[in-house]
Amino acid sequence: xxxxxxxxxxxxxxxxxxxxxxxxxxxxxxxxxxxxxxxxxxxxxxxxxxxxxxxxxxxxxxxxxxxxxxxxxxxxxxxxxxxxxxxxxxxxxxxxxxxxxxxxxxxxxxxxxxxxxxxxxxxxxxxxxxxxxxxxxxxxxxxxxxxxxxxxxxxxx
Amino acid sequence: xxxxxxxxxxxxxxxxxxxxxxxxxxxxxxxxxxxxxxxxxxxxxxxxxxxxxxxxxxxxxxxxxxxxxxxxxxxxxxxxxxxxxxxxxxxxxxxxxxxxxxxxxxxxxxxxxxxxxxxxxxxxxxxxxxxxxxxxx
Numbered sequence: 001x002x003x004x005x006x007x008x009x010x011x012x013x014x015x016x017x018x019x020x021x022x023x024x025x026x027x028x029x030x031x032x033x034x035x036x037x038x039x040x041x042x043x044x045x046x047x048x049x050x051x052x053x054x055x056x057x058x059x060x061x062x063x064x065x066x067x068x069x070x071x072x073x074x075x076x077x078x079x080x081x082x083x084x085x086x087x088x089x090x091x092x093x094x095x096x097x098x099x100x101x102x103x104x105x106x107x108x109x110x111x112x113x114x115x116x117x118x119x120x121x122x123x124x125x126x127x128x129x130x131x132x133x134x135x136x137x138x139x140x141x142x143x144x145x146x147x148x149x150x151x152x153x154x155x156x157x
Numbered sequence: 158x159x160x161x162x163x164x165x166x167x168x169x170x171x172x173x174x175x176x177x178x179x180x181x182x183x184x185x186x187x188x189x190x191x192x193x194x195x196x197x198x199x200x201x202x203x204x205x206x207x208x209x210x211x212x213x214x215x216x217x218x219x220x221x222x223x224x225x226x227x228x229x230x231x232x233x234x235x236x237x238x239x240x241x242x243x244x245x246x247x248x249x250x251x252x253x254x255x256x257x258x259x260x261x262x263x264x265x266x267x268x269x270x271x272x273x274x275x276x277x278x279x280x281x282x283x284x285x286x287x288x289x290x291x292x293x294x
Contacts, residue, residue: 006178007201011208014171014183014255019216021164033284045158046165047258053169054263061177073180075264078251081271088250089257091242093276097283099239102254103247104185106240107206108213114224116231120240127244128190135248 003069015108021046024108026100026116033097172260175205184256185209186247235287250276 022028023046031040066072096102101109101120109117172183179201191202217224225231247253250272252261257276261269 001178003179003201004204006174007181007204008208010171010175010178010183011205011210012171012212013167013174013208014185014205015209015212016216017164017167017169017171019164019213019220019222020167021161023164024213024217024222030284030288033280034288035281035285036288042158042161045161046168047254047262049162049165050169050172050259051262053166054172054259055265057169057173058176058263061173064177067176067180068178070179070181073176074182075180076182076251076261076266076268078268081268085250085268085272086275088246088248089272089275090250090279091246092250092253093246093279094283095239095242095244095246096254096276097280097285098235098287099243100284101236101239102185102243103189104209104253104255106243107185107189107209108217109224111210112214112217112222112224113226115228116225116236119231119233119236120243123237123240124244127241127246128186128248129244130241131245131248132190 001069006069014104017046017050018104018108024105024112024117026105028100029096029102029105030100033100168255168259169263172255172263176260182256182260184252184260186253187251187256190248246276 018024022042028040028042031038032043061067061073092102099116099120101117101124103124106117106121106124110121175181175183181201183205188202188205191198192206243253250257252269252272254276257266257269257272262273
């Protein structure tokens with residue numbers, strides 16, 4: 001099977017999983033993130049089952065020398081716990097807690113013409129582009145570690 | 158909860174397909190940035206996103222999920238702010254719920270564990286505070 005078919009199949013599986021699990025509804029996500037009487041644990045069940053299946057599958061995949069349709073595994077190499085990682089994850093957490101959207105559900109929602117997802121995704125793309133612009137214009141001497149972390153950024157996900 | 162288990166397992170399977178097939182990490186924020194960059198990775202990234210969107214529309218239609226079309230029921234400023242912060246934060250922190258929360262934890266990456274605990278706790282604090290403030294107004 002050609003590389004793009006693996007990607008197409010993976011994306012299709014991901015989209016089905018997001019919709020079936022209810023994660024494309026920001027109200028379900030916010031019901032998990034909001035700690036009150038109507039707390040809904042669905043998100044942690046989704047994440048937990050995904051992690052279990054993925055860790056078993058990754059172990060299986062690693063028994064091969066290389067992937068089925070690529071010469072090598074492209075795994076992230078960064079290992080340092082730096083300020084960028086923490087600041088980025090915290091910033092993402094604030095946006096997620098405000099909106100109930102992370103990138104996957106927003107893309108599926110926008111494709112389904114959900115007005116919430118469309119508004120979120122437009123701002124998300126502006127935020128990502130602003131970061132890329134900042135990265136390409138930042139002075140290397142003022143921002144040590146940028147080049148290394150930038151290389152890792154495509155890797156982690 | 159059965160839906161959460163089935164859906165979550167499918168998300169895990171998607172991560173396995175991408176990794177076993179082409180050795181890539183199924184992180185949506187990374188893939189959606191890759192699709193805008195001129196490189197040989199653009200093709201598979203675009204294929205992934207097309208699969209994600211088409212399948213999302215089809216399964217949503219099959220399960221009769223109703224997308225929200227009424228703009229008056231939406232808090233636009235909060236969504237815009239949320240989108241901006243998620244856009245910047247996922248690039249700065251090199252990943253989102255899928256890249257760190259699913260793939261990274263499955264790979265037992267310490268970076269992803271720290272990132273996941275951070276965005277989960279900050280997200281919970283933020284959503285809980287917002288709901289509390291909303292109830293006070």
